Amino acid sequence: MPPDQDTANLAPEPSLRIIPRDQHCVSRKDISSSALRVLYRLRDAGFAGYLVGGAVRDLLVGGHPKDFDVATDATPEQVKQLFRNCRLIGRRFRLAHVVFGREIIEVATFRANTDDGSGDREVEGGRLVRDNVYGSIEEDAIRRDFTANALYYSIEDFSVRDYTGGYDDVANRLMRLIGDPETRYREDPVRMLRAVRLAAKLGFGIEAATAEPIGRLAPLIADSAPARLFEECLKLFLSGHAVESFLGLERHGLLPVLLPETAAALASNRSGALRNVLLAGFRNTDERVANDEPVSPAFLFALLLWPAYCRALYQLQSQGMHAVEAQRRAADRVTVHQLDTVALPRRFSLPMQEIWLLQSRFGSRQRKRMFKLLGHPRFRAAFDFLSLRLAGSDEHAADVAFWREAQLDPANVIAAQAEAAASRDEEADEEPRRRRRRRRRKP
Known part of the structure; x- marks a missing residue:
């Protein structure tokens, strides 16, 4: 069975829960005006558009997001037609960047969980190396890594839409992978570092099933692109939560893979x-x-x-x-x-x-x-x-x-x-x- 179909079978069935405005704390006054402009223009052009991911998660815990990402059913080419200040980037994930001075609003098209042959997806050894197969918002939600990152804020009714149980996980301050943890880590081993980094940043715990495979699969990180691991190091240690990031790397056995000679010297x-x-x-x-x-x-x-x-x-x-x-x-x-x-x-x-x-x-x-x-x-x-x-x-x-x-x-x-x-x-x-x-x- 092809790896992408296997992943699909292991993914959970999305179940929509709508949290109305009077039951959550996300407010438009805390959202970047540039992100709101993108959302409103997408809506006016007949497309669906949602604030998604880390910004919604951070706003729910009282944080102040620096980046605001948008998910839409418009293709990257359609987004570019709507915004003169837009450039398309990426091979692994095709994205639209809408530029407002020094601020960039990243706009991603909803991605499907399986490839019906109409798109561009490539899997090597269980690792997703390219994913440009577009789908519905439900499919997009279960393709995301953690439940806390699969929350969508709608400007239509100011509600938060949750397809994977992320709203409760944020309330319980818990990082949980969507789908089978081992499969998702093999798909992208850097997710192990992201789990530690986000837990450190937010003060969250890592759910037991999400944490269990990390020690066993940690060596897979060494096969990741060195340039990508450099960027991940900067996020781990230069974002204001270096102490907790380091302790998390130690706790989950990731330090010997990321910094092997330092780990040996410390030991x-x-x-x-x-x-x-x-x-x-x-x-x-x-x-x-x-x-x-x-x-x-x-x-x-x-x-x-x-x-x-x-x-x-x-x-x-x-x-x-x-x-x-x-x-x-x-x-x-x-x-x-x-x-x-x-x-x-x-x-x-x-x-x-x-x-x-x-x-x-x-x-x-x-x-x-x-x-x-x-x-x-x-x-x-x-x-x-x-x-x-x-x-x-x-x-x-x-x-x-x-x-x-x-x-x-x-x-x-x-x-x-x-x-x-x-x-x-x-x-x-x-x-x-x-x-x-x-x-x-x-x-």
Whole structure:
């Protein structure tokens, strides 16, 4: 039996439940005006259009969605005819993007659950690699991944339409896959990461049957496109819920697949110091996101791969390699190995390595080297990283204190440091002059 037909047989039968406006909290005033314009124009042209997915889910739990997606029975080409500011994208999933300045409203055509031969669907080894077979809203609902993402808001009567039990799951704060979990994960293994990420973001639990196959099927994630896994890492750790995302990856056995060398380093670090550094960094990142402060993918991956770098550095130095050479070799080795799983662009991997390599220079107090380090373009990121390392050990507390003061008044601190060095030099010069008294010869 073809995989797509097998999937269809395992999918649940949709059952419509309409939640009227007076029984839910979704309001048009909380919906992007651009999304409303798209919905109204679709309606006026005779098409069905619904706000769908994460925006509806987030609004139901009192959140503030950043993205507003629309589902419709209009084909991508028909949507493009309605909007001059529209472009069509995607091969795996054909989508229409309607552009309003910096905001993009993604419009997707209802997708069918089976291919009758009229559309464009391709399945390889149980994995859905292309899905452009269009259908009804009922079919579209059961093709979505989680019940919480299969809720549709109608501008016709301001109701929420639920075909899969998602409304109750949102109320119960539960992530549940639609259909057979193992089949759905095999269809798209990245759904395992999405389950963890969405649970972390929303404070939801993962339903038992949805969670059970994750540990067994986790290795399938390694076959996903590295560029896609890079984007998923950014969503996991730079969206304001990095701590919970990391704990979820650990809990469900996904960390060794996504970050294999980091997972191995953490497992061998009995003191837990490296894990403490990671958690401190994640807490700091979450605080920055909450305060609308910038966050850097380069700094994030410097943090994520730091345990792997430390382990590689220790191994190279234990083989007798000189410290400076070992640092460079370890940085290159960890970066290259991680690229097998996650496509880390050079514009992020090079600054990441600089952050690591600068760590050894914070112990220097020579005037010329100190000014050079202060002027380095990665100094601030490297210093922030040094500060995070205090979560694992207070070994570098004196360095952190010194360089924190050096940033406030570099001339004074460096002058004081030079004076102290000169004083030590003078003491060293005087030492040979101290001679023993010559004994007088006896007459």
